[in-house]
Amino acid sequence: MKYIAFDLGASSGKMMLGSFDGNRLDTEVIHRFPNCQISANGSLYWNFLGIYQNLIEGLKTGFRKADGQIAGLGMDSYCNDFGLIGKSGDIITQMHCYRDARTKRNRDKIYDLISEKELHQLTGNQNALFNTAIQLAAMIQQGDGYLLEGCETLLHLPDLLAYMLTGERKSEYTIASVTQMFDYRTNLWHKEVLKRFMIPERILAPIVEPGSVVGHATREMQSLLGTGGFDVIAVGEHDTASAVAALPALSGNPAYISSGTWSLMGVETCDFFTNETTFKYNIAFEGGVEHRYRMLKNVMGLWIIQECRREYQTMGQEYSFGELAALAAKEAPFKALIDPDWEEFYEPGRMLEKIRKFCSMTGQKEPETPGQFVRAVEESLAFKYRWVMDALEEINGKKIDCIHILGGGGQDRLLDQFTANACRRPVYVGPTEAALAGNFLMQMKAKGEIRDVLQGREIIRKSFDIEEFLPADQAVWEEKYQYFKTLLKSV
Numbered sequence: 001m002k003y004i005a006f007d008l009g010a011s012s013g014k015m016m017l018g019s020f021d022g023n024r025l026d027t028e029v030i031h032r033f034p035n036c037q038i039s040a041n042g043s044l045y046w047n048f049l050g051i052y053q054n055l056i057e058g059l060k061t062g063f064r065k066a067d068g069q070i071a072g073l074g075m076d077s078y079c080n081d082f083g084l085i086g087k088s089g090d091i092i093t094q095m096h097c098y099r100d101a102r103t104k105r106n107r108d109k110i111y112d113l114i115s116e117k118e119l120h121q122l123t124g125n126q127n128a129l130f131n132t133a134i135q136l137a138a139m140i141q142q143g144d145g146y147l148l149e150g151c152e153t154l155l156h157l158p159d160l161l162a163y164m165l166t167g168e169r170k171s172e173y174t175i176a177s178v179t180q181m182f183d184y185r186t187n188l189w190h191k192e193v194l195k196r197f198m199i200p201e202r203i204l205a206p207i208v209e210p211g212s213v214v215g216h217a218t219r220e221m222q223s224l225l226g227t228g229g230f231d232v233i234a235v236g237e238h239d240t241a242s243a244v245a246a247l248p249a250l251s252g253n254p255a256y257i258s259s260g261t262w263s264l265m266g267v268e269t270c271d272f273f274t275n276e277t278t279f280k281y282n283i284a285f286e287g288g289v290e291h292r293y294r295m296l297k298n299v300m301g302l303w304i305i306q307e308c309r310r311e312y313q314t315m316g317q318e319y320s321f322g323e324l325a326a327l328a329a330k331e332a333p334f335k336a337l338i339d340p341d342w343e344e345f346y347e348p349g350r351m352l353e354k355i356r357k358f359c360s361m362t363g364q365k366e367p368e369t370p371g372q373f374v375r376a377v378e379e380s381l382a383f384k385y386r387w388v389m390d391a392l393e394e395i396n397g398k399k400i401d402c403i404h405i406l407g408g409g410g411q412d413r414l415l416d417q418f419t420a421n422a423c424r425r426p427v428y429v430g431p432t433e434a435a436l437a438g439n440f441l442m443q444m445k446a447k448g449e450i451r452d453v454l455q456g457r458e459i460i461r462k463s464f465d466i467e468e469f470l471p472a473d474q475a476v477w478e479e480k481y482q483y484f485k486t487l488l489k490s491v
């Protein structure tokens with residue numbers, strides 16, 4: 001059968017046509033488009049209708065290429081951002097970006113309602129300002145709670161797109177599970193958290209499992225696309241859940257890094273638990289497909305480099321990511337290191353200045369050239385992965401034997417090699433379109449073409465190239481890692 005998968009990242013969106021012949025999954029890109037946050041009137045937004053328009057364009061291309069024979073469509077994206085549907089069925093708000101500063105401005109008032117420790121214990125999620133619960137609590141604190149009282153339904157980004165195609169209002173499990181409003185004990189919305197933050201439970205949609213059909217394209221949608229009917233399928237709608245579904249590891253104790261704007265590093269567990277150590281390291285338990293938990297930590301990821309690149313663009317200097325990595329490769333090693341998760345790196349803008357500030361605060365020489373900046377970021381990311389790996393091993397009491405890099409960030413071969421060096425583990429890279437691959441798997445499951453995700457992972461191994469990077473220069477990387485850890489403590 002043939003399927004269309006839609007994957008939206010913070011910096012770009014992509015759509016693929018996938019054909020499964022019972023043995024291999026063949027994929028073809030049918031549409032790409034840029035995505036970005038828009039800063040307006042002191043707030044940060046996404047261009048949701050632009051995203052929708054690109055979805056429609058991609059669907060038209062996909063249907064044309066497949067002669068109209070599409071068994072399903074699955075959509076995944078970054079998590080936590082949402083739209084509100086009013087009584088008329090209209091979308092009644094702009095979609096804020098999770099980096100919008102309203103959460104930071106209201107942080108103290110929000111955590112006075114439920115402390116970070118209690119929130120972690122109740123939900124198993126990491127404490128982060130981007131969580132939907134914190135965004136909603138911030139809206140209420142700043143006087144915009146009437147929008148929640150007045151609306152009918154809140155839907156997360158892929159669920160909102162599904163609503164526009166099918167008219168159905170459903171909340172997919174993996175994306176619901178990372179909102180800090182979800183209760184793993186009942187697999188329903190978390191009544192206590194909602195009550196304490198004063199978020200009306202009635203606006204949250206029923207939760208559906210990945211691998212189930214959400215609905216059928218409406219007649220209006222069919223005529224807009226010039227096609228017959230097709231199913232919209234709930235996949236791992238949180239992109240990280242889809243990427244991890246496509247993990248091409250069949251045994252051992254691997255860690256994964258879902259690498260893109262964020263680097264989400266973790267392991268798959270069958271259980272969810274919280275304790276002092278998970279709180280100390282701010283570890284997240286996120287719902288995976290077939291209720292395999294993703295025990296992971298967010299690392300700031302390629303966002304820092306994306307922002308440096310954007311800044312160079314505004315200065316009239318155009319570099320592709322490949323060119324930046326090539327410049328970094330020519331620079332001398334370990335000239336400067338940063339903590340990629342330093343709070344100031346979270347918000348957009350002035351990234352070069354913020355890196356310089358971190359270096360001067362910690363008594364290091366400031367980078368000057370694009371290559372020096374990128375080298376500092378990439379070495380630091382690799383060391384942060386090592387630090388997270390150590391924390392995951394401490395929590396689980398189990399040695400990690402290799403690392404799989406999933407997603408577009410894996411195309412940065414310098415960072416892949418640095419990761420192997422810093423973590424002292426073999427690194428396997430691919431699929432670079434992991435979220436789309438995992439998205440296809442759950443559609444194939446919904447249509448009865450595969451039994452479960454384990455069978456799906458075997459298909460991924462047969463269908464995509466996986467590249468190996470072995471650790472090198474271990475003594476010097478180990479020595480510098482000790483220095484890196486002192487930096488984490490000093491800021």
Ligand SMILES: C[C@H](O)[C@H](O)[C@@H](O)C(=O)CO
Nearest residue numbers: 078079098130239240262
């Ligand atoms: C806030 C981030 O979007 C989130 O933590 C991450 O899991 C993600 O969705 C990356 O695309």
